[in-house]
Amino acid sequence: MAWSVAVLVLLSAALHPIWNALVKDDPWPAGAYFWLMAGYVVLSTLLALTTGTSLAVPMAAVPLLLGSVAAQVAYGWALVKVLRRGDLSLFYPIARASPVFNLIIGTLLLGERYSLVAGVGIGVVLAGVVVLHGGLKGGGGHLGSLLIALIAMASAGLYAITDSRLVAQMTPAALMFWGQLLSLPAFALIAGKTELTLEPWRKAPWRYPLMALLSYGSYYMILIAYQWGGQPAAVNAVRQASIPLSVLIGTLLLKEGHAGRRLGGALVMVGGILLIILG
Numbered sequence: 001m002a003w004s005v006a007v008l009v010l011l012s013a014a015l016h017p018i019w020n021a022l023v024k025d026d027p028w029p030a031g032a033y034f035w036l037m038a039g040y041v042v043l044s045t046l047l048a049l050t051t052g053t054s055l056a057v058p059m060a061a062v063p064l065l066l067g068s069v070a071a072q073v074a075y076g077w078a079l080v081k082v083l084r085r086g087d088l089s090l091f092y093p094i095a096r097a098s099p100v101f102n103l104i105i106g107t108l109l110l111g112e113r114y115s116l117v118a119g120v121g122i123g124v125v126l127a128g129v130v131v132l133h134g135g136l137k138g139g140g141g142h143l144g145s146l147l148i149a150l151i152a153m154a155s156a157g158l159y160a161i162t163d164s165r166l167v168a169q170m171t172p173a174a175l176m177f178w179g180q181l182l183s184l185p186a187f188a189l190i191a192g193k194t195e196l197t198l199e200p201w202r203k204a205p206w207r208y209p210l211m212a213l214l215s216y217g218s219y220y221m222i223l224i225a226y227q228w229g230g231q232p233a234a235v236n237a238v239r240q241a242s243i244p245l246s247v248l249i250g251t252l253l254l255k256e257g258h259a260g261r262r263l264g265g266a267l268v269m270v271g272g273i274l275l276i277i278l279g
Helices: 002-025 030-049 059-085 087-093 099-108 114-133 141-165 174-195 198-204 207-227 231-253 259-278
Strands: none
Touching: 002 030, 002 059, 002 087, 002 207, 002 231, 030 059, 030 174, 030 207, 059 087, 059 141, 059 174, 087 114, 087 141, 087 231, 087 259, 099 114, 099 141, 099 231, 114 231, 114 259, 141 174, 141 207, 141 231, 174 207, 198 207, 207 231, 231 259
């Protein structure tokens, strides 16, 4: 992986757990996620109007775009559900542990090849997840939350693969505009009348726009990284740099506990990330 791509992905990783923490801390997390995705549509529109960025989608890209939308909906549903049920510092790492999924799909179905060092790095990242989850029962987790986090992981791996190919056919702004616009009806159903409330806008009108800016900026950088030649498994592995930050936010700011073990697991993950960058 080129260092320019690695730096871009690391900047993205720094933003990602922040908006996740804001969603978790929100009284209406599913509603928050809906407004966050609506923000993607608004921001892409503003980008197109101010810079002339195209929002066009080639007809040949529509099937892959629909696949991305399906994966994004599954990811959003699973992420909201697991953040509502479990600790950010415990289940966020599983939701972000998609590199192995990408590696298998990329190698078996897409003909991609990764170096041995990158493969070892992915293994080390996953070993860090195991260390971090050594006290799963003590951390308040349970099997249901674990399975939902695995759905988030697989969904993230799927849309990483689809989106890495879509940005070769359209602009990142077009992908985020149409991808999120098409997913909004599903997210509205997930949120329901209870959570699609304007109450948060009255209490803190800055909160949802901030979430949207953080999330949009984070993913925009990932799509640019794909355009610059970053392979899905490697890019998503380097994104695991968000895990130490998520552990710090969860254990220190959200008071989730188990800081020592979870930070230890995060440091093991950092070692794996460095191997992947070098590979």
